[in-house]
Amino acid sequence: MCDEHSLDDMIAYELRSKALSRRQFAALGVGAGVWSLLPPVANAAAVSEADVAIKTPDGVADAYFVHPSQGAHAAVLIWPDIFGLRPAFRQMGKRLAESGYAVLVVNPFYRKQKAPTSERGADFSDPDTRTALMALAGALTPATAKIDADAFVAWLDQQEAVDTNRKIGTAGYCMGGPLVMRTAAVQAERIGAGASFHGGGLATDKTDSPHLLIPDMMAQFLIAIAANDDERDPKAKDTLRAAFAAAELPAEIEVYAGTLHGWCPPDAKVYDAAQAEKAWERMLALFAKALA
Numbered sequence: 132m133c134d135e136h137s138l139d140d141m142i143a144y145e146l147r148s149k150a151l152s153r154r155q156f157a158a159l160g161v162g163a164g165v166w167s168l169l170p171p172v173a174n175a176a177a178v179s180e181a182d183v184a185i186k187t188p189d190g191v192a193d194a195y196f197v198h199p200s201q202g203a204h205a206a207v208l209i210w211p212d213i214f215g216l217r218p219a220f221r222q223m224g225k226r227l228a229e230s231g232y233a234v235l236v237v238n239p240f241y242r243k244q245k246a247p248t249s250e251r252g253a254d255f256s257d258p259d260t261r262t263a264l265m266a267l268a269g270a271l272t273p274a275t276a277k278i279d280a281d282a283f284v285a286w287l288d289q290q291e292a293v294d295t296n297r298k299i300g301t302a303g304y305c306m307g308g309p310l311v312m313r314t315a316a317v318q319a320e321r322i323g324a325g326a327s328f329h330g331g332g333l334a335t336d337k338t339d340s341p342h343l344l345i346p347d348m349m350a351q352f353l354i355a356i357a358a359n360d361d362e363r364d365p366k367a368k369d370t371l372r373a374a375f376a377a378a379e380l381p382a383e384i385e386v387y388a389g390t391l392h393g394w395c396p397p398d399a400k401v402y403d404a405a406q407a408e409k410a411w412e413r414m415l416a417l418f419a420k421a422l423a
Contacts, residue, residue: 169222169397170408175229176200179292180221185237187282189275192241194283196290197225198233203294205422206287208314209236210307212396213264215248219398230415232300232422233292237283239310240267242275268306273339276313284318298323298350300418304395308333308354309341315352316344324421326353326414328395329360334370345374351421352382355410357392383413 180197195216198204207227211220216238224236238246248267253260287293299321303311308330315322325348327333333354334342352375356368368384375382387394387410391401395410 169226172226172229176231178225178228180225180228183235185282185286187241188278189242192237192279192282193245194235194237195221195224196233196235197221197228198290198292199228199231203292204231204233205297205300205418206233206235206290206293207300207302207418207422208283208287209234210239210301210303210310210314211236212305212307212393213268214253214396215240215267216246217249217251217398219396223396232418233287233290233294235283235287237279239271239279239307243267243270271306271310273313276310277317280310280314280317284314284321288321298422300324300326300422302326302328302414303330304328305331305393312341312344312348315350316347319347319349322348322350324352324417325350326355326417328355328410329357329390329392330354331360331392334367334374342371342374345378345380348378348380351380351417352384353410353413353417354382354384355395355413356384356386357390357394358386358388359391361386383417385413 176199178197179200180195183194183196185192185194193216209220209224211217216236220236224234228234238248240248244267249260249264255261255264284299287299288295299318301311301314301322302325303309308327309332311325311327311330312333315325332341334340354371361368368386372382372384375384387406390403390406393399393401394403395407396402397407
């Protein structure tokens with residue numbers, strides 16, 4: 132989860148690696164514009180994209196749906212990080228669609244606010260911004276996760292662009308990591324692959340820890356861990372490995388050397404292009420295998 136520990140690491144990283152003043156750092160919020168760093172997709176499929184509204188028992192969720200323009204394909208449900216549905220995640224969704232998937236990128240905070248739920252350039256070090264984002268994230272619970280997983284999977288299965296004979300994949304970033312695991316548990320028959328990138332709180336000592344749901348899952352997993360998250364909680368990866376092994380579910384669990392929490396989205400202050408590409412390629416490999 133994005134928290135004060137992550138914030139301290141982000142500031143230290145930027146000051147050290149880019150020789151920025153703290154005032155300059157504050158000006159480089161999310162959405163600072165590094166999307167051109169994303170490599171193009173080889174033999175990219177032509178895609179169709181649209182903003183969509185999905186009815187759930189709790190209201191109407193706004194989302195972005197993008198898919199190859201021709202044919203039906205395996206679906207992927209993407210849960211953004213705490214900064215929410217925004218241009219960077221739309222670009223990531225479109226990139227995945229160009230690789231042959233029908234991709235739904237959701238606004239997990241729709242009960243409180245339509246996207247965008249953070250300003251372009253939002254700065255997590257600003258107390259008001261941090262308070263607002265943490266309040267949005269704090270409103271999400273295991274109960275809301277089940278409601279949303281059921282609604283989003285059902286919606287995907289109604290789309291002509293989705294091949295319902297193939298399993299669905301799901302990927303989540305930061306606070307989206309636990310949502311991936313909850314989705315894989317409550318929609319076990321449909322979810323064939325899950326990917327968590329710098330997911331927070333995947334294995335805790337709480338009674339509702341996501342890792343306790345692993346016996347309910349049928350999905351293969353990729354769990355990409357930030358190096359500083361691992362330093363803070365080095366036992367989490369071992370707990371996850373043991374739980375997946377006990378459930379006899381394949382899981383690739385790796386600490387990505389030199390990375391800081393939040394390194395994958397291309398608009399993040401701590402974006403690490405090389406390691407983000409490695410994680411992306413591992414996700415594509417998982418989906419190619421598990422969603423075939």
